[in-house]
Amino acid sequence: MLxxxxxxxxxxxxxxxxxxGKVDTFAKLERAVAxxxxxxxxxxxxxxxxxxGDFGLExxxxxxxxxxxxxxxxxxxxxxxxxxxxxxxxxxxxxxxxFRHNSHxxxxxxxxxxxxxxxxxxxxxKPYGLIEAERREWLDAALREKPQQRSLxxxxxxxxxxxxxxxxxxxxxxxxxxxxxxxxxxxxxxxLCGHLHRPxxxxxxxxxxxxxxxxxxxxxxxxxxxxxxxxxxEAAMIRLLxxxxxxxxxxxxQSHVDACDGPHPFFDQHGRxxx
Numbered sequence: 001m002l003x004x005x006x007x008x009x010x011x012x013x014x015x016x017x018x019x020x021g022k023v024d025t026f027a028k029l030e031r032a033v034a035x036x037x038x039x040x041x042x043x044x045x046x047x048x049x050x051x052x053g054d055f056g057l058e059x060x061x062x063x064x065x066x067x068x069x070x071x072x073x074x075x076x077x078x079x080x081x082x083x084x085x086x087x088x089x090x091x092x093x094x095x096x097x098x099f100r101h102n103s104h105x106x107x108x109x110x111x112x113x114x115x116x117x118x119x120x121x122x123x124x125x126k127p128y129g130l131i132e133a134e135r136r137e138w139l140d141a142a143l144r145e146k147p148q149q150r151s152l153x154x155x156x157x158x159x160x161x162x163x164x165x166x167x168x169x170x171x172x173x174x175x176x177x178x179x180x181x182x183x184x185x186x187x188x189x190x191x192l193c194g195h196l197h198r199p200x201x202x203x204x205x206x207x208x209x210x211x212x213x214x215x216x217x218x219x220x221x222x223x224x225x226x227x228x229x230x231x232x233x234e235a236a237m238i239r240l241l242x243x244x245x246x247x248x249x250x251x252x253x254q255s256h257v258d259a260c261d262g263p264h265p266f267f268d269q270h271g272r273x274x275x
Contacts, residue, residue, distance in 0.1 A: 025217075032238060037072045045112060049193060049194035050156030050194045062091050078155055085104075115146060115149045116152055119131075121155045129171065144185075152190055159204055160204055164223070182207070190209070210252050212238075241253075
């Protein structure tokens with residue numbers, strides 16, 4: 001099984017560019033979709049971990065669909081802090097998993113060797129995330145349904161501070177509530193997040209947490225607590241999670257979207273190392 005992550009698309013209505021024309025988020029999404037379709041083997045599924053639109057407008061989601069509907073594999077969405085649940089549902093009426101609950105867009109997908117658990121951490125009108133009693137109870141009940149099924153939890157907001165101060169203040173509130181649930185359900189093997197626009201990895205609750213890099217623009221890597229918010233244009237990458245067919249271990253890789261020089265052989269036609 002091969003899982004790809006797209007995150008923090010920030011699509012604008014009509015494909016408008018962002019940040020005074022410096023970031024063409026729609027064109028970069030189109031390139032990311034083409035990259036995923038061209039992979040061999042192709043991913044089995046794409047998980048989109050929030051901020052599909054930039055202002056939560058239905059027109060933004062319709063624009064995003066112009067690219068996302070070109071994916072040659074199924075994709076699943078969870079909202080981020082830039083998204084609006086009602087408008088997201090309007091634009092994706094055929095994604096019935098978005099309609100399982102009135103107050104949040106959380107769900108489970110049981111069609112793959114690894115169970116996919118999408119958790120809506122968004123708070124309407126706020127940049128930070130939240131796990132409160134309702135979503136904690138939903139997650140606990142969902143995990144109790146299949147306690148023996150190895151599972152992956154994906155959501156928008158990371159649960160801990162990572163040293164990027166202006167993003168850390170927008171992290172998940174109620175992470176302790178989430179931890180209490182996960183400590184009772186060991187079948188959740190890893191957590192996939194977005195929000196930070198950077199590839200970040202850490203261990204939390206005894207599990208790896210992988211934060212996906214955005215394929216459009218990156219939050220500047222500046223660990224000075226007084227650093228101003230800023231972005232950089234870095235090489236576009238997509239996180240892949242590969243369920244190894246022999247070991248059964250889930251391995252994380254990063255795939256460069258834009259063309260790189262290569263591949264070049266290590267050995268010549270006689271099997272000798274090329275010097």
